[in-house]
Amino acid sequence: MFYELATLTTRLFTTAQATEGIQAWVQAPQARGRLLGCWYSDIGALNQVLVLRAFADEAEMLAERRRALLSSNPFNCGELLTGLEMHGYAGFPWMEPPAPGSYGPIYEVRTYQYKTGGLQPTLDAWQAALPARNEISPCLLAMYALDGTPRFTHFWPAASLNERSAARAAAVQQGVWPPKGGPQWLTSQMQSQIFLPTAISPLK
The missing domain is CATH 3.30.70.100 (Alpha-Beta Plaits)
Structure with missing residues (x-):
């Protein structure tokens, strides 16, 4: 997709x-x-x-x-x-497009740049680690850029900022995130923003 x-x-x-x-x-x-x-x-x-x-x-x-x-x-x-x-x-090839629905209303959108040659290792690491991570809180969508700087973007919905923080802490504490072998392919160029759905958004 x-x-x-x-x-x-x-x-x-x-x-x-x-x-x-x-x-x-x-x-x-x-x-x-x-x-x-x-x-x-x-x-x-x-x-x-x-x-x-x-x-x-x-x-x-x-x-x-x-x-x-x-x-x-x-x-x-x-x-x-x-x-x-x-x-x-x-x-990411194994991820289906998200279905319309209420997942938020907090949506964290993170973008990471990866090193040269890092896309396939990143895909492999995420495919192995994401099922366990999704048990804590789901990644709604992950996708890699086809233009511009090599990077990928991922969407994490949560009911609140506190829920988001607790899920991230739990994933690290349980050792299921970050994906094993994944961070070594990342650069230090990362960004995160918090978004809220507008009235027309199918993803609420």
């Missing part, structure tokens, strides 16, 4: 207006792909709206990318934007 992760940086106090535009954009007759999530940033870089869509194949994803690039009003938010980034991803 292929994904696009778009980050819309908006003017102050325009998240609700941007969300309306995004909903119309992804539901347009010519639109491709399926909206999975639409969140606004709460901790980390602020005034950002994150849009995650799933695509059946890479061609469909790129066609939708061209629609945005050629538009004078991408995501129907042109006048609200101070920045726009769109990146293509492939899902």
Whole structure:
């Protein structure tokens, strides 16, 4: 499965207006792909709206990318934007796209850069370790970038920030996380943000 992760940086106090535009954009007759999530940033870089869509194949994803690039009003938010980034991803091969539902409302989105040659070892390490980690709290989606700096992004929902912290501590204490052999392939370039779902997000 292929994904696009778009980050819309908006003017102050325009998240609700941007969300309306995004909903119309992804539901347009010519639109491709399926909206999975639409969140606004709460901790980390602020005034950002994150849009995650799933695509059946890479061609469909790129066609939708061209629609945005050629538009004078991408995501129907042109006048609200101070920045726009769109990146293509492939899902970790054994992970199915997340089904709509209530998993949060806290969504931690983490992005790690990996060293040259590190993708396959990372996939192997995560495949071995994730079942035990999911018993503590589930990883909703993990995917690796198809463009830009070699990196992967993963989504961790939780009912609260306290639940998130407790799950991370328990995973380390039990020795199930981080994946054995995984950290040796990572660089020091890592980032994490906390997002909350907008009204239009299928992932709540």
